[in-house]
Amino acid sequence: MGIGRLRFGVEQAVTLHRQASGLVAAVRRALEMPTETGYSAESTAEQRAIVAHLTRTAAELAPGWLSSPLTPETPGSTEAPGGNRGNGIAGSIGAADQATPITLPALVRIGEARPLPDAAFPLLIPTLGKGHLVIDADARDPRVTALIRTVLLRLLATMPPRELRVLIADSATVGAATAPFRPLFEAGALPAPVTDRDGLKHVLDEAERQVKAGHKELPYLLVVVAVAPELLEPADAARIAALAHAGPAARLHLLVTAHAGKPLPNSTQLTLRKDHALLVSPGGETSTIPVHLDPAPPTSVITEVAERLAVEAALAGRTELASLLPAQRWAESSRAGLNATIGRSGMAEQTLSFDDATPHWLVGGRSGAGKTAFLVNVLYGLATRYAPEELILYLLDFKEGVSFTEFTPTERDPSWIPHARAVGIESDREYGVAVLRELDAAMSQRATLLKRAGVTKIGELPETIARVVCVIDEFQVLFAGNDKLARDAVDLLESLARKGRSYGIHLVLASQTVSGVEALYTKRESIFGQFAARVALPGGAGVLDPLNNAATALRLGEAVVNTSAGAPGHDTVVRFPNPHAEVETLAELRHTLWQARPAGSEPPSVFEGYAEQHITNDPVFGIPVHRRRAEVIVGRNVDVSGSTASFPLDASPGRHIAVLGPSEVGADILHAAVAGLARQHGPGDVRFLLVPLVAAADPVCDDVVVDLDRLGHSYEILDGYRLRNVLAEIADPATDGAQKPTYLVLFGADAASGLLEQRDPERRRSGIDDLRTVLRTGPARGVHVLGWWRGLRRFGEDVGGSSAREDVACLVTLNVPGAEVAMMLGQSQLDWQYRPNRALLIDRHTDRIATIVPYVRPGRYA
Structure with missing residues (x-):
């Protein structure tokens, strides 16, 4: 960013702050005006002047989609409502206008306040960056449905991609209140509304995770709680109150309907009357000026905006493998451990490590959930970050597929990943046990080195010893049955899982399921207890604690990452790319790594399962x-x-x-x-x-x-x-x-x-x-x-x-x-x-x- 542009941004922020201060003072004066009949000419003129000032200031503080009237013509224009080029609207929804940066807290129009019968000013309420909106009626009231749609439309159309998440719990209308936003739900840009008690609990779980994370790099999270009063349990009401208190500092904001209890902290509260509403500010000040909520935006406006947002979200939501790779090849040391960038959580890159805290990973997901894509991302990330002298890879695939063939030379392409020592394609149990035996032997050799050096960890050795990562896809095949081979596999795996961290040997076990394996019945805790890092893809909740439902609503390309052995409350949802959609990128990267291989490097040993041998x-x-x-x-x-x-x-x-x-x-x-x-x-x-x-x-x-x-x-x-x-x-x-x-x-x-x-x-x-x-x-x-x-x-x-x-x-x-x-x-x-x-x-x-x-x-x- 240039100095001139930075100075412009600072000056504009100062100006808007001053205008906001004037707006607050004017609102307070307006709220103190008598509403009875018998205005003097002088007071009427003063009120009209204040209303005009408020209207002008509102347009400046909440331009475009945030405050202008919503009409059917809005989305068809290349400009924002009211003819102003709005934040996030510049010919297409979601493309932020760099010349008009978003000012926080975001003020959103929800209706008009009318101090005089023939004079009104836009009523703006603080949302993102400031507080919450609470209304005493439930979403079955058409005015409440209109309010929900208005707030959602204005914020979604305003915020740039990846900077706003929305979760909706709607048992009052069973999702009807947000039905026009269906294109966003179908495209996966927003999670579909949940409509039952379990769904509400999941939404509140996610909100609490946002609060616990609490850092400023997270996107804003707007939670719409449109729960029927009779279905709201006291425990959930208490959780909502706690979230209202802690939420703004963690970029969490609520839109709560049917609230009849103690006022929620940090909230603007609306009380509906027959033909108007009354407002109580976050500071507890009650307005006597009638508030008339805006009608629901035309369905055609919402639908068109949602469709365009879905397209923008699809483009912006693409996480490309190249963007997750380090800028400089082989620049990091593995002495203290290995780090892999596995995807993004919001705008932030998410890194998972192989170290003393998370020495091994357990990855779960149903068939087609993206396990192979996730693993390939990790492997290319590691191979780009660490040199072959720092990292050795063993790759085993027990399913009928070609998960790891791209790491090996073929007739069409002689290149390979120089870190790969052995690759098993359509492996069988004997080969898997052979690999485990080789790793166990390597662990024994390293134990001798550590003993001679008088240290207890590989990172404490004076010389660098390459860390080993062994990835086993569909690992449960190793333990099929209860024969000697299965028992040998269990014993070897247990030894590596318990002792591998000290010797720089790390395991990644991936599977569709980790249950029902007879050979593991007596060893489950002693083995999986060493796998602090859990990655659950769609259908892979089995790798998490039975009480952890964080993976129940995952979409393709998403994963829950948990570094506390799957315990609830330690989850981060990340989005990862599909590397096979980037064929040219992968080919270029593989050739770059291959050409940079150390002199004398040998290609990996490849075991091709059931291929003919001649x-x-x-x-x-x-x-x-x-x-x-x-x-x-x-x-x-x-x-x-x-x-x-x-x-x-x-x-x-x-x-x-x-x-x-x-x-x-x-x-x-x-x-x-x-x-x-x-x-x-x-x-x-x-x-x-x-x-x-x-x-x-x-x-x-x-x-x-x-x-x-x-x-x-x-x-x-x-x-x-x-x-x-x-x-x-x-x-x-x-x-x-x-x-x-x-x-x-x-x-x-x-x-x-x-x-x-x-x-x-x-x-x-x-x-x-x-x-x-x-x-x-x-x-x-x-x-x-x-x-x-x-x-x-x-x-x-x-x-x-x-x-x-x-x-x-x-x-x-x-x-x-x-x-x-x-x-x-x-x-x-x-x-x-x-x-x-x-x-x-x-x-x-x-x-x-x-x-x-x-x-x-x-x-x-x-």
């Missing part, structure tokens, strides 16, 4: 040949890094691989195994014996042949009869069996069982006998069997039953019931339930049992 994308696929010990690659582990799931091969008995289950993915896993092995040996160094025994494996075997040909390996394709001969050759202890390392690959091994069971009358052995011998002695001679059995029972019979369990130590089970797998392993139970694109890896020699994502051929799940 051997060609394996991190160790294609490594140099002649490794010390070959490994059979079968898929990816469900861990943070997405490491390779494999079985090392050595001379130990039982180092064979059996894939079990009728799913044709079994053939794909053998394809991946052979492809991986082929790249670990030089051409001619090993022999591959391929045995396609079922039709489903033929195209897979063909692909294996193409791959082996490309790499220059020797191989043979066998049928069932030749398989029997080869088994006899390899199993015969009188021969070398295998002159060089050999991989016997059985596609559908169970299909050969009938043939192999036939005994050779000369050798007195069957093919099954030879197979069992190979399984027992093959690894020591460099022979390893890789087989796919479609049935668990047939596999057990082929290898020799329970006594031969250790002869095949490496298993991959597909669509086989967990109970049957447990029985095969000799265990009482096993937490395994098959689902597509998952397999169970079992290594008997290391006692490892883990869920993996098996490698498949492209298009398997298409």
